[in-house]
Structure formats: structure tokens, C-alpha cells
Amino acid sequence: MISLKRNKKGELQKAPGLRTRKSSIYTPNQEKDFVISRGKFSDFLTCPRCFYIDRVAGIISPTPPGWTLNALTDTLLKDEFDECRAKQKSHRILIENNLSHIVPFQHDDIDKWRNSLHYGLEARFKDTNIILKGGVDDVWINTKTDELVVADYKSQQSNFEVTQETYFSSPFKDGYKKQLDFYAYLLMEMDFNVSKDSYLYICNAINQNKGFNGEMIFDEILIHYEIDTSYIDQEIQNMINVLNSDKPPQSNESCENCAYANKRSELNL
Numbered sequence: 001m002i003s004l005k006r007n008k009k010g011e012l013q014k015a016p017g018l019r020t021r022k023s024s025i026y027t028p029n030q031e032k033d034f035v036i037s038r039g040k041f042s043d044f045l046t047c048p049r050c051f052y053i054d055r056v057a058g059i060i061s062p063t064p065p066g067w068t069l070n071a072l073t074d075t076l077l078k079d080e081f082d083e084c085r086a087k088q089k090s091h092r093i094l095i096e097n098n099l100s101h102i103v104p105f106q107h108d109d110i111d112k113w114r115n116s117l118h119y120g121l122e123a124r125f126k127d128t129n130i131i132l133k134g135g136v137d138d139v140w141i142n143t144k145t146d147e148l149v150v151a152d153y154k155s156q157q158s159n160f161e162v163t164q165e166t167y168f169s170s171p172f173k174d175g176y177k178k179q180l181d182f183y184a185y186l187l188m189e190m191d192f193n194v195s196k197d198s199y200l201y202i203c204n205a206i207n208q209n210k211g212f213n214g215e216m217i218f219d220e221i222l223i224h225y226e227i228d229t230s231y232i233d234q235e236i237q238n239m240i241n242v243l244n245s246d247k248p249p250q251s252n253e254s255c256e257n258c259a260y261a262n263k264r265s266e267l268n269l
């Protein structure tokens with residue numbers, strides 16, 4: 001991917017390659033609090049080396065494109081769920097799935113919890129200086145058990161029918177499971193009673209083969225996932241060990257980015 005650095009006006013800028021914000025860079029064995037977002041934890045699980053290069057060496061990877069269509073479905077769903085939250089009634093997709101006892105959770109900080117850029121769910125990891133954060137899409141409550149239910153919205157396009165039976169068969173969905181696990185873990189650390197049941201609200205754009213005509217239709221499917229936080233403590237400790245190391249871990253040999261960078265360096269290009 002070719003990514004050119006531009007300012008807010010769209011003007012080209014010199015790409016610095018290195019982070020300048022001190023709070024984004026971790027010095028091994030530092031005592032000062034350091035924030036790790038859900039996205040960075042996910043990076044660590046994917047490749048500890050890239051995580052180290054980013055957080056400790058402070059080297060910036062190319063900026064990914066914005067997913068504005070996906071962001072719009074999130075915003076529209078958020079509006080729908082906020083309307084239900086205000087009236088403390090269930091949402092149509094929950095009712096269709098015989099889950100009318102689940103309603104959006106009302107809490108003074110719900111907007112902060114959903115603001116991944118500046119706030120999010122937040123918990124200190126044990127007695128360390130690591131503060132874990134994650135901006136959740138929504139939190140619902142099971143009114144029968146008083147347990148909180150983690151929810152995440154996903155927009156996609158697939159010509160295959162989205163079903164509970166097949167949805168998680170793709171390895172690309174493992175990250176979604178870990179995302180739900182992480183939010184549930186944070187809520188538990190914040191002393192909430194959290195349900196094992198969590199949900200992905202899938203918006204799947206349908207190819208109607210009728211032309212665009214300014215319209216895109218989505219199927220909506222609720223996918224259930226049973227939360228598993230059993231591995232998180234250990235993985236966070238592994239992540240902290242990497243942060244405190246004086247050299248980066250091994251690379252992931254399946255990574256095309258590293259293969260590309262290594263070949264360029266071999267050929268002096």
C-alpha cells in the first residue's frame with residue numbers, strides 16, 4: 001500500500017517515520033503509567049515484533065485508510081440503540097432473536113466508553129503501570145440476570161449467507177472474538193457483572209445484481225459469541241515482558257510486509 005502523509009488540508013507533508021509524542025513511546029522498565037489500547041493489544045497478539053517496533057522503537061507504520069462507510073453504519077446503529085436506551089426498551093434485532101429481555105445499558109459514562117479515541121473502558125492491569133483501554137461499540141444488559149452484555153457492530157460484504165454456524169469458521173474472525181473478550185475483561189476489571197454471552201451485530205451488504213441506483217441494502221444478523229477471558233492475564237503479562245525487553249521479538253514469517261521490507265533491504269532499494 002502506498003500511503004502519503006498529508007495534513008488536514010490535504011497538503012503533502014514530510015513523513016517523519018518516527019513518533020514524536022512521548023506518551024506513545026514506552027521506555028523499557030519505565031515506572032510512569034502507559035496506556036495500551038485494545039488495538040495495540042491486538043497488534044501484540046498478531047505480531048509482538050511489530051508491536052515492539054511501534055510502542056518501544058516509536059517507528060510509525062503507514063496510516064491505514066479510514067473506513068467511513070463502516071463508521072456510518074456504526075453511527076446509525078448507535079442512534080437506534082440510544083433511542084431504545086432512553087426508553088429502556090429492547091431493539092428490534094434483539095426482539096427478532098427472542099432476546100427482548102436484553103436492553104441497552106444506561107450509564108453516565110456510556111458515551112465515554114464508546115469513545116475509543118479519547119476515553120473508552122479503562123482498567124489498570126494488576127499493580128503495574130499499564131492502563132488498558134478499549135472503545136466498545138455498545139453495552140447492553142440482560143434484565144433477567146443483571147449481567148452486562150458486550151456488543152460490537154460489524155459491516156461487511158459477503159455473497160455467502162451469514163449464519164451462526166459458519167460465521168466463525170474463517171480465521172479472520174478470531175480477532176473479533178478477542179475484541180469482545182477484551183471489552184468483557186475490562187468491564188469485569190471495572191467491577192461489573194458481565195455475561196458470558198456477547199453479540200456481533202453484522203450488517204452484510206447484499207449484491208442485488210440490479211445496479212446501484214444510489215441504494216445499498218444490508219442483511220442484519222445477530223451472531224452470538226461466548227466470552228473467554230481465561231488467556232488475557234497471561235497475554236498481557238507477555239506483552240509487558242516484550243515492552244520491557246531491550247530487543248524486539250522474532251518476526252512473523254507469514255507476514256508479507258516483513259518479507260517485502262527484508263527483500264528491499266537485501267537489494268538496497
Ligand code: SF4
Nearest residue numbers: 047050251252255258
Ligand atoms: S512480521 Fe514484520 S512487518 Fe509483519 S507484523 Fe511482524 S514486524 Fe510487522
